[in-house]
Amino acid sequence: MSRISVRGFAVASATAVTTVGCVVGVASGSTVQTPSEDAEALVGDSTLLADLPAGQQAQVQTASLTQQADSQAIAADTTAKKDAEAAARKKAAENAVAKQKAAEKAEQEAKEREKARQEAASRSATRDPSSFAPQASYSVADIQAMARQIVPAGQFQCFSAIVDHESDWNYRADNPTSDAYGLMQALPGSKMSSAGADWATNPATQIKWGLNYMEGRYGSPCGAWEFWQANNWY
Structure with missing residues (x-):
């Protein structure tokens, strides 16, 4: 059994018990402590999960698991976002390199076409x-x-x-x-x-x-x- 502090649940339970005690004490003429004093005396600094009724134990465990799941989901979302950003940067860099190579190739082809044109023009201007x-x-x-x-x-x-x-x-x-x-x-x-x-x-x-x-x-x-x-x- 997990040893989880459930101070809030224990205080609530102690308060309920003490409230009943107050009524009885007043009727019998006994000295009555305040609910908060009884709760603190009962709970102390911490209360173990095993000390609570089964229903409250289930509530505490459910809340803990939900919190863990939320934390894991947030961490997973953060990691996925970072991975997506890194992939986007890599793709952008690859696209830039591809565009540069395509531009260089087009420029080289243009130069070759111009050279061929000039040579053809030169040949056409020569005499047999x-x-x-x-x-x-x-x-x-x-x-x-x-x-x-x-x-x-x-x-x-x-x-x-x-x-x-x-x-x-x-x-x-x-x-x-x-x-x-x-x-x-x-x-x-x-x-x-x-x-x-x-x-x-x-x-x-x-x-x-x-x-x-x-x-x-x-x-x-x-x-x-x-x-x-x-x-x-x-």
Whole structure:
């Protein structure tokens, strides 16, 4: 049996008993104590649950269990609220990261589309080598002017850097120690026949072949120039 102090219930019971005693005492001429004095004398500082009638014991136990259940419910609600707030913060952080990644991806795709558009526009502005009328001879200025009209604008500087190092813009440059020939020093020179039968005398044909070679092997003249800088050949 639980030993629970039930001072309130004991005082109430003692008061009831003392009230009856008062009536009897008055009738017999005995000295009567006040109800509060009798209650305090009966109860003292504390009363045990076992000292109460069964009905009152049940009331006390029910009240105690109800209080415990209320406390547990409040604690559970508090924990659930904290868990919900933590989950909400985590979800918000995840959503923010996802939005940032999506924005970065969209920005990168936009840049790639713009780059492709510019390259397409540059290609559309170039001339086909066959559109240049053949000449008996070509100066460096003539050849460079051709190259500017054949090579995309954004790639010309890289293309020009390679030609500077390979042949110094001499379309008849012939390496005496190998079969390398022309502006790009194709090895052997006859490889340039894929761009035109006049590969040995027409710088426009050589430029076309060189551009196709650089794009096919390195992705672009700038890719070829990057490789050339690291290896002194391409």
